[in-house]
Amino acid sequence: MSQVLPGDAPRVHDLIGIGFGPSNVAMAIALSEHNAHVGRQESVTARFFEQQPSFGWHRGMLIDDATMQVSFLKDLVTLRNPASEFSFLCYLQSKNRLIDFINHKSLFPLRVEFHDYFEWAAAKVDDMVSYGHEVVSVTPFVHDGAVEYLDVTVRSGEGLETHRARNLVIGTGLRPLMPEGVERRDRIWHNSDLLRKVDGLGGGPGGTRPSRFIVVGAGQSAAENVAYLHRRFPRAEICAVFSRYGYSPADDSGFANRIFDPGAVDDFFAAPESVKSRLMAYHGNTNYSVVDIDLIDDLYRRMYQEKVLGAERLRFLNVSRVTDVEETPGGVRATVKSLVTGEETPLDADVVVFATGYGPADPLGLLGEVADRCLRDDEGRVRVERDYRIATEPDLRCGIYLQGGTEHTHGITTSLLSNTAIRVGEILDSLLDRGIKSTSDEARPVADGTAR
Numbered sequence: 001m002s003q004v005l006p007g008d009a010p011r012v013h014d015l016i017g018i019g020f021g022p023s024n025v026a027m028a029i030a031l032s033e034h035n036a037h038v039g040r041q042e043s044v045t046a047r048f049f050e051q052q053p054s055f056g057w058h059r060g061m062l063i064d065d066a067t068m069q070v071s072f073l074k075d076l077v078t079l080r081n082p083a084s085e086f087s088f089l090c091y092l093q094s095k096n097r098l099i100d101f102i103n104h105k106s107l108f109p110l111r112v113e114f115h116d117y118f119e120w121a122a123a124k125v126d127d128m129v130s131y132g133h134e135v136v137s138v139t140p141f142v143h144d145g146a147v148e149y150l151d152v153t154v155r156s157g158e159g160l161e162t163h164r165a166r167n168l169v170i171g172t173g174l175r176p177l178m179p180e181g182v183e184r185r186d187r188i189w190h191n192s193d194l195l196r197k198v199d200g201l202g203g204g205p206g207g208t209r210p211s212r213f214i215v216v217g218a219g220q221s222a223a224e225n226v227a228y229l230h231r232r233f234p235r236a237e238i239c240a241v242f243s244r245y246g247y248s249p250a251d252d253s254g255f256a257n258r259i260f261d262p263g264a265v266d267d268f269f270a271a272p273e274s275v276k277s278r279l280m281a282y283h284g285n286t287n288y289s290v291v292d293i294d295l296i297d298d299l300y301r302r303m304y305q306e307k308v309l310g311a312e313r314l315r316f317l318n319v320s321r322v323t324d325v326e327e328t329p330g331g332v333r334a335t336v337k338s339l340v341t342g343e344e345t346p347l348d349a350d351v352v353v354f355a356t357g358y359g360p361a362d363p364l365g366l367l368g369e370v371a372d373r374c375l376r377d378d379e380g381r382v383r384v385e386r387d388y389r390i391a392t393e394p395d396l397r398c399g400i401y402l403q404g405g406t407e408h409t410h411g412i413t414t415s416l417l418s419n420t421a422i423r424v425g426e427i428l429d430s431l432l433d434r435g436i437k438s439t440s441d442e443a444r445p446v447a448d449g450t451a452r
């Protein structure tokens with residue numbers, strides 16, 4: 001990795017990727033497959049920066065029995081290139097598990113297994129990525145009145161480096177959401193920290209501590225947390241608090257599932273705003289605030305069994321909300337308000353887990369003054385073209401592509417894996433159609449005073 005010094009002419013990358021989660025791993029694979037089939041002049045050079053020290057996909061939620069919510073055929077490549085050597089099937093073959101997986105008769109691998117697949121695939125393209133590198137800012141490099149390049153500043157350890165690109169692809173993923181006014185603390189968690197935090201509690205199988213958990217939320221992550229804590233701490237009471245009457249099942253029926261098809265992105269993109277809103281309302285229950293029916297049935301079975309046995313430690317405080325939470329010496333106290341009666345009840349626990357969802361990282365947050373050249377719609381949202389490129393003022397010649405944060409333009413697959421393989425193929429096509437230049441040219445020095 002070269003540190004750019006005043007007077008140095010940095011190499012210009014055709015593409016810099018921010019983040020190296022599944023979206024940008026898939027992007028790197030698409031580039032590597034493209035480059036393997038073209039001459040040097042047509043090849044696309046790329047560098048990806050990932051803040052984590054190594055590949056990691058929602059590590060805090062790699063619960064050992066949790067399964068994927070998407071078919072393994074919607075892996076990083078198959079929908080774009082069914083013959084790819086980066087497919088989940090090739091991964092299984094390399095692990096000598098292909099026949100065992102087939103006999104398993106499931107489209108939905110374990111989450112830990114898919115994480116291992118992602119790691120395996122990421123390792124095959126790791127010549128393109130710098131781990132332990134956080135992108136902290138992006139600045140324009142102006143030449144003849146136009147932004148010709150983007151300078152990407154990256155923090156690694158104590159030092160800063162700057163790298164230059166013709167195009168950016170931002171794949172910075174989701175951020176955990178806490179209720180307003182609630183901060184994560186030792187005993188107030190977001191579910192994204194579950195496995196990282198739980199080992200620090202002591203107790204565990206056969207132990208006497210901890211004695212009570214409160215899990216807030218009614219989506220898939222909340223239900224998984226309830227089931228996991230109930231199993232992991234066989235003497236603890238688990239209180240699930242949510243405003244619904246009960247968990248609602250995820251609609252994964254065939255017709256509804258078509259909302260995740262590549263063709264649905266075309267339809268959504270072309271549709272008027274009112275139709276977009278209606279589609280999200282109709283089909284939000286394929287993904288948002290819903291739970292796999294098998295898990296709902298499992299939790300209900302456990303609750304009923306405890307009732308029969310007269311040893312109830314799984315409690316569902318429905319039509320309720322946590323209105324206050326504060327740490328106490330050795331624990332935490334939540335105030336649970338019944339939405340039926342309005343009555344507020346204090347509930348002491350060892351830990352409160354907020355499974356209150358995730359939101360997209362602000363796509364423009366890193367762009368600084370470059371964001372001023374990005375166009376917005378009437379509601380102030382970033383305008384994005386069909387090829388996932390941010391619509392910009394004409395004097396910004398670089399392409400800035402988004403993998404995530406485009407639900408308002410491209411629909412529900414934006415933050416999911418379903419369409420990743422197709423999306424990165426479309427981004428690559430766009431880069432090539434816009435005429436990526438040869439990589440041998442060198443830009444002016446980053447420290448050029450006229451450049452900013």
Ligand SMILES: Cc1cc2nc3c(=O)[nH]c(=O)nc-3n(C[C@H](O)[C@H](O)[C@H](O)COP(=O)(O)OP(=O)(O)OC[C@H]3O[C@@H](n4cnc5c(N)ncnc54)[C@H](O)[C@@H]3O)c2cc1C
Nearest residue numbers: 019021022023050051061068069134135172173174416417
């Ligand atoms: C527990 C859980 C389970 C899920 N299961 C499924 C599922 O089964 N099916 C499905 O379709 N979707 C699922 N999702 C949705 C999820 O968004 C996608 O699976 C996937 O993570 C999207 O990949 P991504 O690369 O866009 O984002 P992420 O996986 O979030 O990756 C973004 C990466 O960018 C890095 N990054 C962020 N900012 C910077 C920066 N400034 N500099 C450098 N690096 C940075 C992050 O460290 C991270 O590694 C799940 C989500 C969660 C939380």
